[in-house]
Structures are given as C-alpha cells and as structure tokens.
Amino acid sequence: MRRILATIIASLLAVVAVAQEQDFSKVEIRATHVAGNVYLLEGAGGNIAALVGGDGIVLVDDEFAPLAPKIAAALKALGITDKPVRYVINTHYHFDHTGGNAPFAGDGSTVIAHDNVRSRMAAGGAAGNGGSIHMTNKPADPAALPVITFDHDVTVHLDGEDVRALHVPAGHTDGDAIIFFPKANVVHMGDDFVRYGFPFIDVDAGGSVDGLIKACELVIATLPADVKVIPGHGQLSTLADVREYVQMLKDTSAVVAKALKQGKTLEQMKSAKLLDPWSRYSGDFINTNAFIETLYNSLSHRPHAPFVRHN
Numbered sequence: 001m002r003r004i005l006a007t008i009i010a011s012l013l014a015v016v017a018v019a020q021e022q023d024f025s026k027v028e029i030r031a032t033h034v035a036g037n038v039y040l041l042e043g044a045g046g047n048i049a050a051l052v053g054g055d056g057i058v059l060v061d062d063e064f065a066p067l068a069p070k071i072a073a074a075l076k077a078l079g080i081t082d083k084p085v086r087y088v089i090n091t092h093y094h095f096d097h098t099g100g101n102a103p104f105a106g107d108g109s110t111v112i113a114h115d116n117v118r119s120r121m122a123a124g125g126a127a128g129n130g131g132s133i134h135m136t137n138k139p140a141d142p143a144a145l146p147v148i149t150f151d152h153d154v155t156v157h158l159d160g161e162d163v164r165a166l167h168v169p170a171g172h173t174d175g176d177a178i179i180f181f182p183k184a185n186v187v188h189m190g191d192d193f194v195r196y197g198f199p200f201i202d203v204d205a206g207g208s209v210d211g212l213i214k215a216c217e218l219v220i221a222t223l224p225a226d227v228k229v230i231p232g233h234g235q236l237s238t239l240a241d242v243r244e245y246v247q248m249l250k251d252t253s254a255v256v257a258k259a260l261k262q263g264k265t266l267e268q269m270k271s272a273k274l275l276d277p278w279s280r281y282s283g284d285f286i287n288t289n290a291f292i293e294t295l296y297n298s299l300s301h302r303p304h305a306p307f308v309r310h311n
C-alpha cells in the first residue's frame with residue numbers, strides 16, 4: 001500500500017510541477033508476466049502493459065521520460081526479443097502515462113492515441129476536478145505527440161495478437177481508450193479503473209463520472225469473465241474488482257445526485273459528510289471531500305474549459 005501511495009503522490013507531484021525535475025534515479029521497473037505474451041511493468045506513474053514477442057513490442061502507456069531507458073532494459077531482460085518497441089498506445093493524455101512518448105518515438109516507436117490525447121497534449125491547459133484538485137499542463141514537446149490518432153477504435157496486429165484500442169467517451173478524460181488483448185485475454189483500462197480509492201476524474205478535461213461508469217460497464221458486459229484487468233494505477237485485478245468499483249461509483253453518484261436535486265450546496269454536502277459510508281475509498285490523492293467536489297461538478301454539468309478538437 002505504501003508503495004502504491006508513493007507512486008500516486010509521485011504522479012501527482014509530477015503533474016503539479018511539470019517543470020520541476022523529479023528524481024527518478026531510485027525508481028526500479030518491475031516486470032510481471034500477466035498472460036500469453038503480455039507483461040505488466042510497474043515503476044512510477046501509470047501501469048504499463050507490454051506485448052512482447054518475436055516481431056517486436058507494443059507498449060500501452062510509458063510513464064515518465066527519464067524512465068524510458070529502464071523500461072527498455074526491463075523489456076530486454078525478459079529475454080524474449082531483441083526487437084524494439086514498435087508501437088506505444090496511450091490510454092489518455094496525462095503525462096504520468098505519456099511521459100515516455102518522446103524518448104520511445106526518438107528510438108523509432110510509433111505513438112498511437114485518441115484524437116483528443118494529441119490535441120490536449122499539444123495545447124496544454126487546465127486539469128482537475130473543477131475544485132480543489134487543479135493543475136496546469138504545459139504544451140508537450142512536439143516529439144511526444146501521437147503520430148497516429150483515432151476517433152473510435154484502432155487495432156495493432158503484431159506477435160499474433162490483435163491489440164484493440166477502443167475510445168470510451170468522457171470518462172477519466174475526453175480522450176480515454178481501453179486496450180484489450182483478446183488472445184492473451186488481458187485488458188488495460190487506463191485511469192477509468194484505478195486501485196488507489198476514489199478516482200481522479202479530470203472534469204476540466206471533459207471527464208465525467210457517468211462516462212467512467214459507462215466505460216466500466218462496457219468492459220464488464222463485453223469482455224470474458226476471466227479477463228485479467230490492468231488498472232491505470234495499482235495491482236493486477238479481476239472483473240469482480242471492477243464490479244465493486246463501479247458499484248461504489250453508482251452509489252456515491254446517486255447520493256450526490258439526490259442532494260443536488262434537493263438544492264444542497266457543495267458546502268452543505270461536505271458538512272453532511274455524505275460520502276462517509278465509503279470512507280475506505282478516501283485516499284491521499286482524492287479524499288472524501290475531493291470526491292464530493294468531483295461528483296458535484298460532474299453531475300451538475302458545470303461547464304469545463306472550452307476545448308476545440310483538431311481532427
């Protein structure tokens with residue numbers, strides 16, 4: 001748990017202070033076999049899924065730029081292939097998931113993501129829950145931008161696997177993709193599913209709790225019951241874990257929606273401690289009050305920063 005918290009705090013700090021150099025020298029990349037040709041790589045920032053085979057490597061997310069050589073070394077140490085990372089697929093634009101794009105692209109990888117990932121990375125701008133969680137992202141290095149973007153879905157065929165990226169609208173952000181490896185029976189859910197408690201929903205970047213619920217329900221309804229689930233942050237999980245999480249999202253949303261209907265203000269909801277029955281989800285990053293804000297802003301359709309798509 002301490003390691004998970006440290007990872008989240010590290011990610012948050014990095015988001016808050018883009019320009020400040022974080023010390024990644026102590027971070028080690030741990031590779032775990034998940035199923036078939038798919039591995040889970042954990043270091044700092046978001047989880048990485050790696051498809052590793054004789055034809056080369058596909059990465060889903062790539063943590064932070066300074067970790068790219070360690071990630072490459074960990075992949076090589078698996079002893080499966082000397083071929084490079086040929087494709088990187090980003091689950092969303094947050095730079096604890098896209099930080100390695102520039103170094104991997106520099107080594108010849110093709111970066112793929114939803115249209116809005118590229119647009120948001122290029123533009124920079126506000127991120128947050130519309131309340132106390134607020135960050136400003138600087139425009140990304142042009143070398144870090146995805147060079148292939150998609151609107152609905154895209155499939156990468158490599159190593160006998162069909163890596164399917166499907167856009168799920170307005171969940172954690174407005175550019176989320178869920179990545180399924182059908183042959184290995186593994187899914188990477190990006191930050192639409194996390195294990196650090198109440199989720200961060202980037203309401204300022206078009207995220208919503210309804211979209212998050214829909215994304216999780218789509219996974220539950222359409223993927224095999226025994227699919228192995230890689231969350232955006234935290235330990236390898238199952239569909240039962242996703243079900244429990246989506247139930248919490250629905251129950252907490254219903255409580256805040258009811259209070260909104262009764263005309264309660266945000267401050268009244270906080271003082272009434274509306275989400276105390278779910279306090280076990282309260283974390284260092286998103287505590288109970290921060291999640292009340294998230295739901296309040298998401299459910300009252302508070303307008304977020306205007307955003308123009310460029311595709």
Ligand SMILES: [Zn+2]
Pocket residue numbers: 092094172191
């Ligand atoms: Zn994120």
